[in-house]
Amino acid sequence: MYDIIIIGSGIIGSMLAYDLSRFNVSVCVLEKNVEIMNEVSSSNSGLVHVGYDPEDGTLKAQLNLIGAKRYPQIAKDLNVDYKQVGSLLVSNSMDEHEALLKYAQRATQRKIDVKYIQQDEIRRMEPNISDSVLEALFFPTTAIITPWQMGFACMNFAVLNGVKLFRQTKVIGIDKNEYYTVHTTQGVFESKCVINCTGLNGVDVAKYHDPNSKHQLEFRKGEYQVSDIRDESYLNHVIYPMPSKLGKGVLALKTIEGNLMFGPTSYVIDNRYDFSTTVNGLNEVDSKISQIIKPLAKNRMIRQFAGVRPGSVTKDFIIENKDGFINVIGIDSPGLASAPGISEYVIESFLKKDFELESKMNLVDFKWKKHLSSNERNELIKDDSRYGRIVCVCETISEKEIMNAIHLPVGARSIKGVKRITRPGSGRCQGGFCESEVVRILARELNVDMKDIPYDNDVFLTPLGGHDETR
Amino acid sequence: MRHVKCVVIGGGSAGLAAAIQLKKYNIDCLLLEKEDVLGGILNQCIHNGFGLTRFKEELTGPSYAERLVSEFHDLGIEFELDSTVIKLNSDKSIEYINPKGVHKIQAESIVLALGARERTRGNIMIPGDRSVGVWTAGSAQKYLNIDGYCVGKRVFILGSGDIGLIMARRMTIAKAKVVGVAEIMPYSNGLTRNLVQCLYDYDIPLYLSTTITRINGNGRVQSIELSRVDENLKPLSGTEFNIEVDTVLLSVGLIPDNIITENAGIEMDPRTKGPKINQYYETSIPGIFACGNGLHIHDVVDFVSEEGDMVAKSVERYLNQLGKSDLSIPVNSDSNFIYVLPQTIDKSQAVKLKFRVKRPLKNVKLVIRTKDEIIMTLPKTQLLPAELEMITLPLPLIDKIQDEVRLEIIA
């Protein structure tokens, strides 16, 4: 019997687990995939928007600001990457001048740092900006994070401090008596309170609790292109076009690792799990990006991907408490930026009413291990030579770092997990050289055979001498 | 900082040959290899067909590698395994990591024998789902031949070059069903021998002028959409057809793996994807040489090793400061060529030119000219993109060269 069951370990579930682990409440997290942070939370822009975009009076507006304010401290406490690269909101047409000023005013009202800049200064700040950009707003506090790094660090802290994580555990039904009974593929869990933060499945799980729920999600796909890390200096800031009804638009943004990303597009899809890239989508990225920056050569692009956002038709977050069943759904942009704000809101507005939230004493600290500098690596090799055995040449990642990723409190159990935590497979060879070695190390460290290691959620290797498919 | 006369980066068929030859010239080198074994990619190429020229027998990849490695060890050449070079500087200092630490050494001369990596799904941008089940042919080959695991059960292969064909056979022997091979060109680049022994032997269909236009499957690959292409290699609308598979292997080209080369500021040739060289295999930084698949993509490993031999000779020349000509005559070519090596020559000795043509050509003349004069004409019954051609320009012809050398094809 738990105090709180959190269903879903995307950024919302992970942030809630992080915050709640600091109180004397028993919490468990149910995740249907092998790894946490596997769906919406790992297929987005990785941006902590400053918060001028959402309309006044929305939860989005309120919680984006709180989230953006909390992130620097969280990043410091967990030692995760958080970089205020700043952003330019650019306009190509004097018709948009009014709208641009409106955003400037809104930003000022919301106490967000903003500066209006014109032609020459734009080009000084951003030499590769498109020639058609006329004017811009500069937001110095726009930040970038690596979403799965943030989520993994939060969940590792949470698990170290008492939160229980159950993987490959999919919710299939929910009953309520005096407490909640959550039925899953791995058995039954009971709690006083349930938090539903299941992203793409938000409404399905809401309906397990209340079949008459009127909530409706609209799934929008966004396609991205990713460039080689050597193009990092092509842009200094994140570049936003003027937003439209469809959303923030196709951005030019940077990642912590140094890749450039262009995207996302935004169109409604029927199949919420359709993470496919399309010729049209990628062409749309090409044409829209050329309106804000001078485009990069095609052969610099190493990868394409798509994410799906579960937006509510109400165009705002749905965060409600129904007798101890808390829905946190319809979390699309600015979901990532708002996550710490959403967590705080749920705790302050709902959980503090039902639970005596006493702070835990003797919290265990957790610090994320970042990419090693040559000096750091040299020191570490003295204690463990496996820091010097480089497995992923493209990203310079050693055997020991991969082992560390596997042995974290919330450790990697799949190729995908290793890739998210330490990056092998993210570079120019996309795992061509190192993948089998990563599987070998996973199998050894988890004490199983290579054939038992999943790629994402499913195993994929057949030992030689197995069944004959040719017959 | 340790000083070394010559550092060979890469212990595959190019680097080993270079190091062996350097030792025979009495030059002590240090060879750095990133894997925990020497031999390079040959270790996973268990099929035969290697060594006919160099060793006068047909060997498997591992056997060829072992010939080089044995001689390498017999000569007592210094080497370090698990050693990954992370930085090459223009002053010829090198930073590398291995289980003993992060090291910085100063080289007097350097041989780059970096090898190649495979073109990925992301490079060629095949649209579709983010399905598990797509690998490069070499990656699947490594799982199979080094670890002993087959990555899938129903396989489709994109690319009918030799690597794709070899894997078609290998996956069949490994009990997977290879449903077909698609080739975007109207002809296969692979050796006829491989078409016979890898496809026809196993009734594996070859779809020419065809490419994969979509990969489908939430989670694992479930099917692929294939389309025919036009003469510009663009998919033809209306020709799409679907095949159910769970695995796609990509054999769509190799790219010389030159990150450290580029980061050192060495001039690159976008046509070879390798560094620009003169006839001594020397890059734009004097004393840094390149050979093997890291210089340009080869078809025959014997010629990879031969480049290693040649580079050793050039290193010897360089270290002994033998007369250097300042002449740098560009080697140009018409649009029939993908590339020609070297990119520049001096006029001091005969030169072996190496080139690849863009399309198969039958019954043409290869013309080599300089400014106003044709210095050589060679009739060629057949020129193929898949076959690296080599032609030696002897000294008397070199003497005639003025401001440039130009290769042309005429009907």
Place this chain on the structure above:
Amino acid sequence: MKHELTCIVCPRGCLIQLVKDEEHYICTGNQCKRGEVYAIQEVTEPRRMFTTTVQIVGSKLSRCPVVSSSAIRKEDIFKIRDILDGLVIHAPIQVNDIIVENILGTGIHIIASRSIKKDA
């Protein structure tokens, strides 16, 4: 009985026509004698060099590449593959060590194509 095939002995790839005339074959299209030998062999008893890997224990490596000492009959490929799939060999191995002698009574051996050290 008429056959047409491409010779694979050298890169020329001659298109060979083979006609059976009572007891012997008449071969045309080949530019050398090796082509004739290949063509006749290919239509009477096609043969292939066979390579695969065998499981090995006692070493850092888990697979040992092997090769047939000469070309086996094409029809024996899968049978030989099945035999080798069931084998486990022990390090150390020297290149050219006979792994399976006289496989399927053919007089052909399966030999190791590399050396593998003993390594715990």
